[in-house]
Amino acid sequence: MDRYFGFKEQGTTYKREAVAGLTTFLSMAYILFVNPLILGDAGMDLGAVFTATALAAAIGTLIMGVVANYPIALAPGMGLNAFFAYSVVLGLGIDWQVALFGVFMSGIIFIFITLFGIRELIINAIPAELKYAAAAGIGLFIAFIGLKNAGIVIPDEATAVSLGHVLEGPTLLAIFGLVITVIFMVRGYKGGIFYGMVATSIAGIATGIIGVPDAIVGSVPSLAPTFGQAFAIDWSSVFTVQLLVVILTFLFVDFFDTAGTLYAVANQAGFVKDNKLPRAGKALLADSSATSIGAILGTSTTTSYIESSSGVAAGGRTGFTSVVTAFLFLIALFFSPLLAVVTAEVTAPALIIVGVLMASSLGLIDWKKFEIAVPAFLTVVTMPLTYSIATGIAIGFIMYPITMLFKGKGKEVHPIMYVLFFVFLAYFIFLSE
Secondary structure (H helix, E strand, O other): OHHHHOHHHHOOOHHHHHHHHHHHHHHHOOHHHHHHHHHHOOOOOHHHHHHHHHHHHHHHHHHHHHHHOOOOOEEEOOOHHHHHHHHHHHHOOOOHHHHHHHHHHHHHHHHHHHHOOOHHHHHHHOOHHHHHHHHHHHHHHHHHHHHHHHOOEEEEOOOEEEEOOOOOHHHHHHHHHHHHHHHHHHOOOOOHHHHHHHHHHHHHHHOOOOOOOOOOOOOOOOOOOOOOHHHOOOHHHOOOHHHHHHHHHHHHHHHHHHHHHHHHHHHHHOOOEOOEOOOHHHHHHHHHHHHHHHHHHOOOOEEEOOOHHHHHHOOOOOHHHHHHHHHHHHHHHHHHHHHHOOOHHHHHHHHHHHHHHHHHHHHHOOOOOHHHHHHHHHHHHHHHHHOOHHHHHHHHHHHHHHHHHHOOOHHHOOHHHHHHHHHHHHHHHHHHO
């Protein structure tokens, strides 16, 4: 095993890799409880989604560790799960089973473009500013969901939204959770979001806002309500412009989220040489395979997690770190009774903090160039305001060629962007019918 993972070459040890794997797990364990609540809003069974989440994370992370030999963990992605539940299922009225098929197909397409080297072409076609804007917009969208779930933001007929009843017990609990999570993060705790959820749950039980769980350890919830449901669909609903745009959005967000995460974590670990990422094809193949596997199990897009950087900071340098993290996700399967105490008020702070982290990409956009600022801004602002990630991406991709053309920079726009202009234009025409 030492020879396979290359411990000596990377200057690491079993102990260091194990500690790194545990650190990564604690940094992203919140997804085990947040994902079921988000997908539960789409009508999916919470217990089945919990099991699917843990299994998808374990399988995807194991593939990444064994095949690509990277200390990078995978799990159903934040933002993509929100897009799945709130934009696709609730917003567009698409059955969650059909949405799962869309996730599956995006994974298959991802595998295809990885194997045939199309990945570089697509990466170069879409301007960096739109990638940054999409990430930031998703962050604002997730944070908005968190504020709504916390009761901090509520609907208002006069102003659309307004400040909620912040002195009510559940809302106060969410505010406490946000403050304590921020403290953990500011102090540099690697599992700050997870620890914040634990502290909030304990506070909720102590004050009687949350009921005491019947148990901590229990049997693994059945996967039957979600397993294979991606293919138990009315196939006539598959061949639509609407689902095509959904698949493209799943693919777009996962594609660039994965590429950015892989590069950032690999660079932190010292793997990047001459701006090139070794074994990039294997890493992307592991990620895309995990997406399709996760869809079959019954969860939204599985992707590489930036929280893996915490494990790298703890010394993780090989795929054995990922193997340890995958094993811990399997153990977590037996802690499903804790779902009862992880309420919307408990997960709301996690959503808000993830939004803060994703919004950091706003600083990478060149706001002084108006032809860039307009499509970037519209991408960011329309996601939370229309409650749709797809709409934000579509508007940005439509406006970008227009602003560039009238700026006299039409030749700088890749032909693929013009193709996407008409695809997303057709999407809006279809929605308005």
